[in-house]
Amino acid sequence: EAGVTQFPSHSVIEKGQTVTLRCDPISGHDNLYWYRRVMGKEIKFLLHFVKESKQDESGMPNNRFLAERTGGTYSTLKVQPAELEDSGVYFCASSRGTNTEAFFGQGTRLTVV
């Protein structure tokens, strides 16, 4: 069984540009989460999908961030326009149920210069 896959693994973009991160959850997992770790800080929750619906997006930092999960399969997280403080590692996780183990991807390291 394939794990959670994130693409790209690394991305370096200039301030003001747009970047789209992708997450492919484990097949059959209805729950998909995005987290972020900025330099030297804790890993912070961004949002939670159940299938294609946003269950909780309380951690999204501002309206420059847009997450989608069309069809309830893979998810994208778009940052537009990117700012320097958006640099960090973005993790995606998925779980079968809401109280079952969440499996994490390797993360996407985003650097905004």
Next chain:
Amino acid sequence: AQSVTQPDIHITVSEGASLELRCNYSYGATPYLFWYVQSPGQGLQLLLKYFSGDTLVQGIKGFEAEFKRSQSSFNLRKPSVHWSDAAEYFCAFKAAGNKLTFGGGTRVLVKP
């Protein structure tokens, strides 16, 4: 406020020595508690979890953790570390809702 504290940012331990990583949480009730590990170039991997019952939980890779309600702690231990245990370790809890709240992480260095 709900939070997780990992007091040690870095720990250096000799191979074969024991390891204990500290974790304290702040929450009004008993949350679900987790320890994750991130090895270099890898994603976060679940080591163990505590939901209820026996307060000493066993995990993968020879790790165990003990929940102490009176101290709001969930410390991780391993009797004898291996060089492959060099990684960053994260304590986390899940309270209401489904999101995990993480501590700042403890980076473990293993000396030969």
